[in-house]
Amino acid sequence: MLSCRRLRKTYVTERGAVTAVAGIDLDVEPGRFAAIIGRSGSGKSSLMAMLGGLSRPSDGTVTVEGIDIWRLSENALAAFRNGKIGFVFQFASLLPTLRLIDNVALPAMLGKRPAAADIYARASSLLGRMGLRDYLDAYPSEVSAGEQRRAVIARALINHPPWCWPTSPPPTSTSRPRSRSWTSFWASTARRARRSSW
Amino acid sequence: MAGDIRGVRWLLISLALQNLGRRKARSLLLIAAVAIGSAVVFTGATLMQSIDRSMSVGFTRMGADMMVVPEGALTNIAAALLVVEPTELVLDADALAKANLASVGRYAAQKIVRVEHSGIGSHHDSVDLIGFDPARDFTIQPWLAERINRGLQPGDVILGAERDAPLGSQLLIFGKPHTVYGRLGRTGVGTHERGVFMPFATLEALAAVIHGPMSGGGGAPPAALAPGKVTGFLVELAPGATALQARFAILSALSGARVVAGDTTLSGIRQGLAALLDGILALMALMFVSTALMVSVLFSAIVTERKGELGLLKAIGARRGQVIGMMVTEAVLATGVGGLVGVALGVLMLRLFERSLVYYLEKLGVPFVWLDTPRTIAFAVGAIVLASVIGALGVLYPAWRASRRDAYDLVRSEG
Numbered sequence: 001m002l003s004c005r006r007l008r009k010t011y012v013t014e015r016g017a018v019t020a021v022a023g024i025d026l027d028v029e030p031g032r033f034a035a036i037i038g039r040s041g042s043g044k045s046s047l048m049a050m051l052g053g054l055s056r057p058s059d060g061t062v063t064v065e066g067i068d069i070w071r072l073s074e075n076a077l078a079a080f081r082n083g084k085i086g087f088v089f090q091f092a093s094l095l096p097t098l099r100l101i102d103n104v105a106l107p108a109m110l111g112k113r114p115a116a117a118d119i120y121a122r123a124s125s126l127l128g129r130m131g132l133r134d135y136l137d138a139y140p141s142e143v144s145a146g147e148q149r150r151a152v153i154a155r156a157l158i159n160h161p162p163w164c165w166p167t168s169p170p171p172t173s174t175s176r177p178r179s180r181s182w183t184s185f186w187a188s189t190a191r192r193a194r195r196s197s198w
Numbered sequence: 199m200a201g202d203i204r205g206v207r208w209l210l211i212s213l214a215l216q217n218l219g220r221r222k223a224r225s226l227l228l229i230a231a232v233a234i235g236s237a238v239v240f241t242g243a244t245l246m247q248s249i250d251r252s253m254s255v256g257f258t259r260m261g262a263d264m265m266v267v268p269e270g271a272l273t274n275i276a277a278a279l280l281v282v283e284p285t286e287l288v289l290d291a292d293a294l295a296k297a298n299l300a301s302v303g304r305y306a307a308q309k310i311v312r313v314e315h316s317g318i319g320s321h322h323d324s325v326d327l328i329g330f331d332p333a334r335d336f337t338i339q340p341w342l343a344e345r346i347n348r349g350l351q352p353g354d355v356i357l358g359a360e361r362d363a364p365l366g367s368q369l370l371i372f373g374k375p376h377t378v379y380g381r382l383g384r385t386g387v388g389t390h391e392r393g394v395f396m397p398f399a400t401l402e403a404l405a406a407v408i409h410g411p412m413s414g415g416g417g418a419p420p421a422a423l424a425p426g427k428v429t430g431f432l433v434e435l436a437p438g439a440t441a442l443q444a445r446f447a448i449l450s451a452l453s454g455a456r457v458v459a460g461d462t463t464l465s466g467i468r469q470g471l472a473a474l475l476d477g478i479l480a481l482m483a484l485m486f487v488s489t490a491l492m493v494s495v496l497f498s499a500i501v502t503e504r505k506g507e508l509g510l511l512k513a514i515g516a517r518r519g520q521v522i523g524m525m526v527t528e529a530v531l532a533t534g535v536g537g538l539v540g541v542a543l544g545v546l547m548l549r550l551f552e553r554s555l556v557y558y559l560e561k562l563g564v565p566f567v568w569l570d571t572p573r574t575i576a577f578a579v580g581a582i583v584l585a586s587v588i589g590a591l592g593v594l595y596p597a598w599r600a601s602r603r604d605a606y607d608l609v610r611s612e613g
Contacts, residue, residue, distance in 0.1 A: 046606075054513055055606035075517050081605070082515020089609070093510050097216030102209055107514040109206035114204055155514070 002028040002163065009046045009058035020046040023060070031160065046169060052165045053081045065164070084113040086156030088166040094148055095138040095156075098165065100127060101136040104155045111159060119158070126154035206450055210520065214528035217504070228496060229536040232585050235489040236540025240581035241547045242482050244569055246475050247577075252567045262306070262337055262432035264441060265458045266294065266390050271430065286420065288427040289455060297451035301439035306335045307428040309401055313408055313422045317364065317370045318361075318394060326393040327408075328372070329401030329422075337432045338382070338395050340490055345380030354379035356395040369394075372407040376400070495594025501596040509608025518601040525597035529589035537585025541578045 009021040020043040028034045036044050046071070049055035051062055053069050062069050069080055081087075094103045104123040109116065123137055130150035140148050156164060218225045268287035288294075294305050299597045307339035318325050330338050332350050342356065346365050350356075355369060355376045368375045371394070384391065406424040422429045435444050445457045501508070508521055569577070600608065 008380075031344075049604075049606035052513075057602045075519075078512065078515050078517045081513060087513055089510075095213065095507060095510065097213055097220065098209065102212075106206075108210060109209060110520065111510075147401070159515075172233045185538075 001032065001063070001065065002026075002061045003061075003113065005053060005063075005195070007047065007050055007062065008059040009050060009055065014131050017153055021050065021057075026051075038060045038106055048052070048165060052085050052163075053086060054087075079111070082107055084161055084163055086159070086161035086164045088149075088152050088156045090163070093152055096140050099137050099139055100132060100151045103151060104158055107155060108158045123154065123158060126157055127151065129153050130154050210524045211527055214524055214531060217500075222481050224496075225532055228493070228532050229539060231492060232489060232533045232536025232588065233539035233543060234251075235450075235485055235588075236537040236581045236585045237543035237547060239482055239584060240541050240544035241551075242478055243577050244544070244548060244574055244579070245551065246478055247569045247573065248567060250475065251569065253545070263435045263459070264433045264444060265430055266433055266452065266455050267453050267458065269456045271456065285429070286422075288421045288424070288429060289452070291426050291428045293452050293455070294431055294433070294448075297448070299444070299447045299451060301436050301444040301447045302332070303434045303436040303439070304336060304438035305431045305433045306337050307331060308337075309398060309427070310423040310429040311401070311408060311422055313372075316408075317337055317371055326390075327404070328390075328393050328395045329398045330395060331399050336434065342380045342383040343383035346377075350379055350397065351377075352397060352399050353377055354396065354401065356380045356382060358391040358395075359383055359384045359392040360391040361394070374404065374407070437571055472609055488583070490592050491589045493529065493533060493589055494595060496564060497525070497593040498596040500528075501525065501593075501600045505600065505608040509603075509605045509610075512601075512605035512608065521601045522538075522594070522597045525593050525600075526590050529593035530586045531589075531603055532588030533592075534582060534586040536589075537582035540585065541581050544581070555611055 004024055004026045007021055007024040007026075008019070011018045011020060013034060020172075022043075024033075031148045036047060037105075038044050045168060046055065051056045053062075053072075064080070067080075069077060072080060082188060087093075094100070095106070098106065100122050101120065104127055105116075108114070108119040108122070127133060127136055130153060131148060132147060132154070135143050135147065140151070143151070155168075156166070262310070266289070268285070268289055271285045271287050276506055277471040281579075290306055294302060307330070311327045311329075312324055312490045313327055314322055314324050316323075316325050316327070328338070332339070338356065345356075345364060353376055355371070357363060359382050361381070363369055365378055365380065366376050369378050370376070376396070382390070382395070402423055402425065408419050408423065421427060431447070433444065441459050445459070448457050449457065449511075482520065508525075511521055511524070552568075556568075568574075
């Protein structure tokens, strides 16, 4: 279960305090899909960042699987982000100096889970499923924006995260019908990722 | 093979290396700045140590702070050392021991006899035979430029720099065989450069056969060869004692003696050099701090530029230590390479120094002793390590600050 209570985020700017998120209560059951929608600047990203352990709330609590994540130590919070959540950011988020396969393998390498060979095998498999089998050694600058975003999805799934945090629409792909909705895309992607094993 | 496997450390080092490569001009400027600093530190430290050693050896070679001779004796205050000219005037060998003066640190007695027809050099060559006490001597043995590989024994002689008999060979003095034990370096004093030095016992053993100019041409042997008599003493001041204190103490304790002090300008030069070396040390410390500050400012800018990347690393689970480690690795690589280049530059500077100033100093007879190779290598390694430490210290604060920030803030603030 993912829950938040009285979640608040206030940014201090030169023009004074700006409240981006004002007292949100939310519960999401495991296996459910929840979409947060709203107009631009309504605080969606700030809310997602607090729920995902990326941005400390000004007030309120975030509980994931019974753990108040903002009471965790720095290293424990890093481990939480690494193992529990697969982020897909809305901005270009591949490290430009690493190959696609290194980018995908990196979260698992940071988490020191299986052996490097197993991590790279899974990274290769995930990239293959995203239609990027021929680009394992390519650098981000050598592939298109859409291919980069598919690599980001592969990276988000590398550690089998129980929670997936896509903050952008699904990428277009020649291998997937364009008519598919965003939610169903993430649902099927996550299901297939979970079924796979190391 | 496609998708070669890389460890996490390799990935983070690769990130650091490639980040340096992304901004080539900036990385090269950083390396150049650190290289200059390291070259100055390495060259400065090596030269300072070499000068310090040269000063130490040089001043040890000076022999003494003052000389005690019989009143009326001829003295020669050469640039490099105090020298007493041979005369028939002598002092009691135990005069200073009996006086037991607090202002006298240590002293070395010498017996000096000028002889002709000794068998050394040409027939009428005038040679100074100089006797010393090997156990107490601190004025002759420091000048040894070369010697055979054993201790000084009775029957051994040490030659002045101008005498060219090979080490270990037999030298006949008044028909008696002596072994050439060693040879002195250049002193700049002619009588010493042509002199023959030997232990008291060896010199006294020649008393019966010496009939030199001082002996009255065939009369009694020179007075200095009489047991219990010496030509003079070379004196080193006790720590903290002044030349004036020692002079008054000696003159009041020894009747018929004369005190000759060394050239005070040498002390002035020594103090001046010591102050100069302290100044260089202070400048080097300032340079170290300013380079560390420069690296810190530069890496503050680099960290600001790469907030997005650091935020992303944090978002996917990099721990603070890993984020800081990556930045420190980057800085250490850049400044370490700078240190390496700096040492290479420093070696070139030292070669230049050797071919110019040291060459002229040695031509003037001023000794310059280079630091030994192991210590020079240690200084080179030290300069490289120091450069790396500067990088690590310089980046530590900006990296630590960035690592404290929320991942989302880092990503957002990049724009």
